[in-house]
Amino acid sequence: MPDDQKWRLSTGKVIEDALFKFGMRCNEEQFILKDLSLCHISLCHSFILNPDDAVYINDGIFTKTELEEIRSHNRRELPDMPDDLLKHMMTFAKVIVNLRDGLPVSGTIQELRKQLQQPIDAIGDNFIREIHHDLDWLQYAMYTL
Numbered sequence: 051m052p053d054d055q056k057w058r059l060s061t062g063k064v065i066e067d068a069l070f071k072f073g074m075r076c077n078e079e080q081f082i083l084k085d086l087s088l089c090h091i092s093l094c095h096s097f098i099l100n101p102d103d104a105v106y107i108n109d110g111i112f113t114k115t116e117l118e119e120i121r122s123h124n125r126r127e128l129p130d131m132p133d134d135l136l137k138h139m140m141t142f143a144k145v146i147v148n149l150r151d152g153l154p155v156s157g158t159i160q161e162l163r164k165q166l167q168q169p170i171d172a173i174g175d176n177f178i179r180e181i182h183h184d185l186d187w188l189q190y191a192m193y194t195l
Contacts, residue, residue, distance in 0.1 A: 072111045135184045141165045
């Protein structure tokens with residue numbers, strides 16, 4: 051990548067160069083499964099940076115101040131989630147809790163599939179992409195997990 055296209059922090063550190071050096075030290079994408087509710091994946095090989103990932107401080111890649119600068123640069127607020135979508139997502143809680151607690155999920159997988167299909171079935175032939183895209187995306191995302 052040409053130097054003039056790289057992101058230079060106020061400290062002078064170049065983000066792409068720091069990620070490249072870190073990535074060269076890693077044998078593979080780092081993945082640490084601590085429990086089902088917390089996992090760690092470092093995607094530095096793809097120049098994807100999560101400024102909330104402690105690995106960058108722990109491994110001396112960036113300082114807290116540098117990560118705060120990255121975090122606050124061109125920050126955008128997430129849009130509010132529509133109430134109907136949030137309510138629909140909360141119906142998946144039983145499966146998530148069972149996975150977290152190490153409980154059987156075989157029966158709940160069928161329940162999850164029914165819950166995923168329910169709002170799409172209710173729309174039927176009246177599906178309008180511009181209106182129902184969130185439900186369609188959620189169903190797709192859950193099926194591809």
